[in-house]
Amino acid sequence: MWEQIQKALDSWIKEEPLEVQNCYFPLFVTKGALEAEEDHVEGFAPEVAWVTKSGETDLAEPIAIRPTSETIMYPEFAKWLRSHRDLPLKLNQWCSVVRWEFKYPTPFLRSREFLWQEGHTAHYTLEEADDMVYAILELYRRVYEEILAVPVIPGTKTEAEKFAGGLRTTTVEAYIAGSGRAIQGATSHNLGQNFGKIYNIAVEGEGGKKTIPWQTSWGLTTRSIGVMVMVHSDDQGLVLPPKVAPVQVVVVPIVSKTCPLSELQSFIDQVKKELRSANIRCKVDDRGNQSPGWKYNHWEQKGVPLRLEVGPRDAAANTVMVVRRVDGVKASKPVNGLGNAIRNELDDIHRVMFAKASAARDSKVVQVTSWSDFVPALNDDCLVLTPWCSPKNQKAEDEVKEKSREESLALLGLEAEDERTATSLAAKTLCVPHDQPALPAGTKCFFTGEEATCWCLWGRSY
Amino acid sequence: MWEQIQKALDSWIKEEPLEVQNCYFPLFVTKGALEAEEDHVEGFAPEVAWVTKSGETDLAEPIAIRPTSETIMYPEFAKWLRSHRDLPLKLNQWCSVVRWEFKYPTPFLRSREFLWQEGHTAHYTLEEADDMVYAILELYRRVYEEILAVPVIPGTKTEAEKFAGGLRTTTVEAYIAGSGRAIQGATSHNLGQNFGKIYNIAVEGEGGKKTIPWQTSWGLTTRSIGVMVMVHSDDQGLVLPPKVAPVQVVVVPIVSKTCPLSELQSFIDQVKKELRSANIRCKVDDRGNQSPGWKYNHWEQKGVPLRLEVGPRDAAANTVMVVRRVDGVKASKPVNGLGNAIRNELDDIHRVMFAKASAARDSKVVQVTSWSDFVPALNDDCLVLTPWCSPKNQKAEDEVKEKSREESLALLGLEAEDERTATSLAAKTLCVPHDQPALPAGTKCFFTGEEATCWCLWGRSY
Numbered sequence: 001m002w003e004q005i006q007k008a009l010d011s012w013i014k015e016e017p018l019e020v021q022n023c024y025f026p027l028f029v030t031k032g033a034l035e036a037e038e039d040h041v042e043g044f045a046p047e048v049a050w051v052t053k054s055g056e057t058d059l060a061e062p063i064a065i066r067p068t069s070e071t072i073m074y075p076e077f078a079k080w081l082r083s084h085r086d087l088p089l090k091l092n093q094w095c096s097v098v099r100w101e102f103k104y105p106t107p108f109l110r111s112r113e114f115l116w117q118e119g120h121t122a123h124y125t126l127e128e129a130d131d132m133v134y135a136i137l138e139l140y141r142r143v144y145e146e147i148l149a150v151p152v153i154p155g156t157k158t159e160a161e162k163f164a165g166g167l168r169t170t171t172v173e174a175y176i177a178g179s180g181r182a183i184q185g186a187t188s189h190n191l192g193q194n195f196g197k198i199y200n201i202a203v204e205g206e207g208g209k210k211t212i213p214w215q216t217s218w219g220l221t222t223r224s225i226g227v228m229v230m231v232h233s234d235d236q237g238l239v240l241p242p243k244v245a246p247v248q249v250v251v252v253p254i255v256s257k258t259c260p261l262s263e264l265q266s267f268i269d270q271v272k273k274e275l276r277s278a279n280i281r282c283k284v285d286d287r288g289n290q291s292p293g294w295k296y297n298h299w300e301q302k303g304v305p306l307r308l309e310v311g312p313r314d315a316a317a318n319t320v321m322v323v324r325r326v327d328g329v330k331a332s333k334p335v336n337g338l339g340n341a342i343r344n345e346l347d348d349i350h351r352v353m354f355a356k357a358s359a360a361r362d363s364k365v366v367q368v369t370s371w372s373d374f375v376p377a378l379n380d381d382c383l384v385l386t387p388w389c390s391p392k393n394q395k396a397e398d399e400v401k402e403k404s405r406e407e408s409l410a411l412l413g414l415e416a417e418d419e420r421t422a423t424s425l426a427a428k429t430l431c432v433p434h435d436q437p438a439l440p441a442g443t444k445c446f447f448t449g450e451e452a453t454c455w456c457l458w459g460r461s462y
Numbered sequence: 463m464w465e466q467i468q469k470a471l472d473s474w475i476k477e478e479p480l481e482v483q484n485c486y487f488p489l490f491v492t493k494g495a496l497e498a499e500e501d502h503v504e505g506f507a508p509e510v511a512w513v514t515k516s517g518e519t520d521l522a523e524p525i526a527i528r529p530t531s532e533t534i535m536y537p538e539f540a541k542w543l544r545s546h547r548d549l550p551l552k553l554n555q556w557c558s559v560v561r562w563e564f565k566y567p568t569p570f571l572r573s574r575e576f577l578w579q580e581g582h583t584a585h586y587t588l589e590e591a592d593d594m595v596y597a598i599l600e601l602y603r604r605v606y607e608e609i610l611a612v613p614v615i616p617g618t619k620t621e622a623e624k625f626a627g628g629l630r631t632t633t634v635e636a637y638i639a640g641s642g643r644a645i646q647g648a649t650s651h652n653l654g655q656n657f658g659k660i661y662n663i664a665v666e667g668e669g670g671k672k673t674i675p676w677q678t679s680w681g682l683t684t685r686s687i688g689v690m691v692m693v694h695s696d697d698q699g700l701v702l703p704p705k706v707a708p709v710q711v712v713v714v715p716i717v718s719k720t721c722p723l724s725e726l727q728s729f730i731d732q733v734k735k736e737l738r739s740a741n742i743r744c745k746v747d748d749r750g751n752q753s754p755g756w757k758y759n760h761w762e763q764k765g766v767p768l769r770l771e772v773g774p775r776d777a778a779a780n781t782v783m784v785v786r787r788v789d790g791v792k793a794s795k796p797v798n799g800l801g802n803a804i805r806n807e808l809d810d811i812h813r814v815m816f817a818k819a820s821a822a823r824d825s826k827v828v829q830v831t832s833w834s835d836f837v838p839a840l841n842d843d844c845l846v847l848t849p850w851c852s853p854k855n856q857k858a859e860d861e862v863k864e865k866s867r868e869e870s871l872a873l874l875g876l877e878a879e880d881e882r883t884a885t886s887l888a889a890k891t892l893c894v895p896h897d898q899p900a901l902p903a904g905t906k907c908f909f910t911g912e913e914a915t916c917w918c919l920w921g922r923s924y
Contacts, residue, residue, distance in 0.1 A: 003484060022465060027527075027558060027575050046517040051527070054562035055508040065489075065513070065527075085751060095558070096489060100516035113489050289547060 001225050002115060004244045006094060008147050009117065009220065012139050013092055018132075020090040020119060025072045027095075028063045033071045037198045040070065043164025047099040049112075065098040070165070070191075070217060073120050074199040077213075083204050084124050087213055088132070092119040104420065108226025109183070109462055116221035122201065122213040126192075129214035133188045136218045137170045140186040143220060148228040149241035149353040150174050151361050152185050153383075155431025155457060158391040160398070163217075167192030173430045173457065176230045177360040180381025182430045182459035183227055188218035231357050238303025239325055241353050242346035249275055249282040249342060250299045251320075254292050254311030261286055267315040271308065271335060278339025280346070300325060305349050306342065326352055367437065367455075369446055374400075374458075375407040378427055383459040387452030389445035391432050396448050400458070401426045430457045463687050464577060466706045468556060470609050471579065471682065474601050475554055480594075482552040482581060487534045489557075490525045495533045499660045502532065505626025509561040511574075527560040532627070532653075532679060535582050536661040539675075545666050546586050549675055550594070554581040566882065570688025571645070571924055578683035584663065584675040588654075591676035595650045598680045599632045602648040605682060610690040611703035611815040612636050613823050614647050615845075617893025617919060620853040622860070625679075629654030635845075635892045635919065638692045639822040642843025644892045644921035645689055650680035693819050700765025701787055703815055704808035711737055711744040711804060712761045713782075716754050716773030723748055729777040733770065733797060740801025742808070762787060767811050768804065788814055829899065829917075831908055836862075836920075837869040840889055845921040849914030851907035853894050858910050862920070863888045892919045 013020040034048070035041045050062040066072055073091070081089060094117045105111050119136060123129040137154055144152045152172035162169040172185040196202070196212035205211040232239040242248050251271060253264050268284055275282040285295050292309070299307055309321040319332045322342070326349050333341050366377050367385045377384045389396060408425035409415070432454045443452045475482040490513070497503045512524045528534055535553070543551060556579045567573050581598060585591040599616055606614045614634035624631040634647040658664070658674040667673040694701040704710050713733060715726045730746055737744040747757050754771070761769055771783040781794045784804070788811050795803050828839050829847045839846045851858060867888035870876075876883065894916045905914045 002486070024464070024558075024577060027560065048517060049513045050515040051511045052514045053512040053524070055510060062515070085749065096486075098489065115486060287547070 001228075001240070001244045001246060002222055004246070005143060005147060005220075005224060006117070008243075009139060009143055010094075012142070013119065013136075018090065018135060020092045020121070022093060023091045024093050024095070025066075025069055025076070027066055029066055029069075029072045030063055031061060033075055034064050036071065037165045037195060040165030040195075044068065044099070047101060049098045049100050066095075067097055067099045068217075068219070069093070069095075069097075069118055069120070070195055074195050074201060074215075077120075077122055078199050078201045081122060081201055081203050081213060084206055084211065086203060087124045088121055088128060089213075090119070090121040090132075092117055106226075106462075108229070109223055114221050114223065116219050119216070119218045121216045122196075123215070124203075124205070124211070124213065126190075126214045129190050129192075129216050132216045133170055133190045133218070136188040136216070137172065140172050140188065140218075140220055143224065144172060144174065144185055144227075145354065147241070147243045148224060148231075149243075149350050149357060150185075150228055150231045151354065151358040153365075153431065153433050153457060154435070155433040156391070157187070157431055158394070158397060158429045158456070160394040161429055163187065163189045163191075165194055166190065166217075167194065170434075171431050173459075174227050174231065175361040175364065175383055175459075176227070176462070177357075177364065177381070178230060179462075180364065180378075181461055182383055182428075182457075183223075183230075183462040184430075185224065185227060186218070186220040189216060191215040191217055232353055233303070237301030239353070240303035240305060242305045242349050245303065245305050246281065247283045247299075247302075247304050248280050248346060249306045249308055250295075250304045251275075251282060251284040251308045251310055252292050252295045252299070253284070253286060254309055254314075259312045261288070263312065264310060264315055267335075268310055271310060271320060271338065274335060274338040275342060278343050280339065280342055305346060324349060326356075365457075369443075371446055374427070374446065375404055375411060378404065378408065378425075378458075378460055379411060383430065383457055384427070385433070385437065385455050385457055386446040387439060387443045388429075388432070388454055388456035389448045389450040390453050391429075391456065393448070396445075397429055400447050401428065424460060426460070427458045428461050430459050430461065432456050463690075463702070463706045463708060464684055466708070467605060467609060467682075467686060468579070470705075471601060471605055472556075474604070475581065475598075480552065480597060482554045482583070484555060485553045486555050486557070487528075487531050487538070489528055491528055491531075491534045492525055493523060495537055496526050498533065499627045499657060502627030502657075506530065506561070509563060511560045511562050528557075529559055529561045530679075530681070531555070531557075531559075531580055531582070532657055536657050536663060536677075539582075539584055540661050540663045543584060543663055543665050543675060546668055546673065548665060549586045550583055550590060551675075552581070552583040552594075554579055568688075568924075570691070571685055576683050576685065578681050581678070581680045583678045584658075585677070586665075586667070586673070586675065588652075588676045591652050591654075591678050594678045595632055595652045595680070598650040598678070599634065599648075602634050602650065602680075602682055605686065606634060606636065606647055606689075607816065609703070609705045610686060610693075611705075611812050611819060612647075612690055612693045613816065613820040615827075615893065615895050615919060616897070617895040618853070619649070619893055620856070620859060620891045620918070622856040623891055625649065625651040625653075627656055628652065628679075629656065632896075633893050635921075636689050636693065637823040637826065637845055637921075638689070638924070639819075639826065639843070640692060641924075642826065642840075643923055644845055644890075644919075645685075645692075645924040646892075647686065647689060648680070648682040651678060653677040653679055694815055695765070699763035701815070702765035702767060704767045704811050707765065707767050708743065709745045709761075709764075709766050710742050710808060711768045711770060712757075712766045713737075713744060713746040713770045713772055714754050714757045714761070715746070715748060716771055716776075721774045723750070725774065726772060726777055729797075730772055733772060733782060733800065736797060736800040737804060740805050742801065742804055767808060786811060788818075827919075831905075833908055836889070836908065837866055837873060840866065840870065840887075840920075840922055841873060845892065845919055846889070847895070847899065847917050847919055848908040849901065849905045850894070850916055850918035851910045851912040852915050853891075853918065855910070858907075859891055862909050863890065886922060888922070889920045890923050892921050892923065894918050 044067045049065045052062045144150045157169040166189040171187045174185045193212040202210045307323040365383045405426035445452045506529045511527045514524045606612045619631040628651040631651045633649045636647045655674040664672045769785040826844045870887035907914045
């Protein structure tokens with residue numbers, strides 16, 4: 001699944017107009033480089049894994065495993081970038097990073113090592129850097145919506161939630177109906193000139209004047225797979241969107257004592273050929289030691305979008321029975337033109353899955369203008385849009401977090417003893433959505449009562 | 463370049479009949495799992511990097527960074543494999559590994575972190591495992607010869623040189639004319655049942671009897687890029703084989719005061735379109751601040767296989783001047799049908815590069831039947847084929863190593879003070895080549911004088 005995501009995103013970033021180049025930088029970073037940027041190190045240092053020995057020998061100085069690669073790449077940028085003509089520089093790497101999380105590790109969502117891509121670019125102007133940030137955010141939206149069939153809300157993080165050491169952070173936020181929680185999908189940061197200052201990156205500008213480039217960084221991780229799993233799965237197991245499913249179609253021969261596999265083989269080969277010629281990822285489950293019913297369950301659990309049942313009557317009629325994982329709908333289809341029909345079917349399944357997830361999400365995004373409705377909306381599993389004084393008001397944001405935590409405990413009749421439960425009940429800002437509802441002049445912040453400057457999206461989150 | 467290598471090898475291993483599946487296992491391994499196999503740990507332990515801290519906190523137990531993943535994957539194999547019907551299991555991962563080498567690190571050839579793929583398979587029979595080992599070795603030969611234009615000698619390692627903990631190791635060995643040394647290109651191991659025993663991998667066989675699967679592992683690293691660079695480069699810089707060149711064709715507009723870029727633009731666009739439609743990776747260097755001559759040097763150094771010079775006379779004649787990096791041959795070609803012509807030209811360049819490297823290598827592979835000719839042949843930068851008593855005779859192999867080292871120092875009039883030089887003068891067994899010269903009955907081992915069982919390939923190596 002990660003390979004399918006990679007293939008799509010990798011081709012998009014390499015295409016014109018972005019033309020990002022892939023690269024690889026080391027896994028390790030020295031203590032000095034890692035700790036050069038103060039906010040950045042404060043954000044990451046507690047989670048950094050340190051190598052202190054090789055074999056039986058202590059290293060002269062411990063080295064860190066990358067939690068992200070700004071501090072590894074940018075000292076090199078400083079060596080490479082001389083003139084404004086060297087800009088823009090647009091690099092990306094696919095790798096794994098390590099963050100020794102204190103929070104409870106959860107497969108895909110929060111693991112101590114995870115796979116991701118990290119893009120790092122440098123531009124001559126702030127505007128170009130912003131264009132890059134938004135172009136990437138749009139690609140992240142497309143990964144979620146067009147590949148994973150997961151609707152997301154693009155927006156900008158508040159000051160409190162932005163990337164450590166950056167200027168501003170944009171994000172796509174997803175919603176998990178099963179838990180009533182939001183989850184950060186991927187982020188694209190405008191780093192400003194901050195890292196440039198720290199790592200002495202400067203180019204000779206058009207007029208000969210030294211200028212610090214404007215930088216961006218952006219990452220999408222294997223968490224995206226976890227989000228997709230949580231959004232679409234049901235009580236029978238995984239439900240995979242066709243674009244990302246490693247097997248899109250499984251063919252199950254309906255064999256019996258009176259109809260052994262050998263009698264169906266040439267028909268199955270014909271079906272397989274039809275599918276392969278339409279570039280459909282298919283698998284024939286011809287194992288002799290399991291019944292068709294066992295195989296149905298097996299592939300249902302694995303979330304394969306379409307099952308093709310192929311028995312003697314189908315062979316005689318030159319048709320196959322097509323069963324959709326997402327809704328169990330069954331239909332017989334002729335083998336002639338099957339490739340095309342299945343392509344259309346897979347496209348339709350994607351639309352159905354996206355529509356289903358969108359409806360589930362949309363019914364749980366509510367506008368709230370007064371505090372009294374805020375925590376009840378959270379308790380109703382909602383993401384909450386509120387008029388907000390300012391994304392820079394970190395103090396008020398902290399107060400909302402604390403007050404919502406306390407009020408949630410009270411309303412739910414829980415004790416605050418369990419730190420994990422208590423924390424998980426607090427509301428967090430998810431983003432200031434880029435698609436803003438109208439904000440009539442004079443609208444007040446739902447919490448401070450000050451003049452509101454935007455709608456802010458809140459929720460409990462992973 | 464690594465992406466091009468990946469793309470080729472990845473598609474080959476996924477295709478029928480191999481149908482290997484890609485996967486990802488963790489970067490870290492516990493001390494217990496790493497040290498379960500005795501020979502294996504002895505081979506790798508001195509080079510292992512240990513993580514002992516996260517943030518400011520000491521870990522309860524140090525964990526190792528993978529030097530290779532047998533010890534990480536096989537405990538999982540033990541959980542997954544129950545029946546002979548679960549076999550074969552064929553997995554591969556693309557990742558980086560860390561080996562804290564004591565030897566002198568050299569970019570690409572010997573670095574403490576490197577990128578590779580590692581394949582790991584389990585089979586029901588020894589024969590199937592051997593088939594897998596050889597099928598992969600053949601793909602490694604193809605990577606070197608068909609992608610990197612580097613000739614290699616496939617063979618089997620001696621007992622002394624085989625993979626730590628395995629049954630036998632096959633290899634492809636390359637030759638670097640510039641240094642007169644051999645270099646190991648990639649290895650494919652039959653692990654036997656050894657790891658299976660250690661990690662309790664067992665399946666229920668056909669008759670209901672517990673059987674330990676036969677395993678293989680195999681890896682190709684970014685060293686392949688280093689080998690390619692050393693084999694093909696010249697005094698002007700890199701010479702890249704077309705299949706792996708990130709830019710296959712660079713277009714340099716010949717602009718001047720009387721002919722600015724704007725006058726050539728539409729012609730250049732036409733050239734570019736022709737090339738792109740033939741799927742040729744091309745780049746137009748239209749920078750205004752550098753002269754055509756500067757650009758010629760720049761792209762020569764970067765090894766781009768073909769340069770297209772495009773000036774006003776070319777535009778008028780609807781032709782381009784095509785210059786080959788490998789031999790400087792120049793020819794004018796019509797723009798009509800250019801894509802096809804360039805495809806053929808790139809194919810021809812590959813053939814020329816492979817032939818050139820093969821000739822350089824072949825002239826330095828000699829057969830030696832008596833000890834007295836052995837070290838002189840090494841001093842003449844040769845790889846030496848000798849009749850050999852047995853690939854299992856580790857003692858004799860060590861003696862050859864030691865004696866060739868001493869004799870080299872003496873013949874070259876060097877002191878043994880410099881440990882690095884001294885070691886690098888010793889002959890090592892590279893492999894017992896699979897393509898064996900005739901070995902008449904009664905042929906004696908060149909060193910022990912015992913009956914020879916095979917021809918063995920020796921050389922100084924990286």
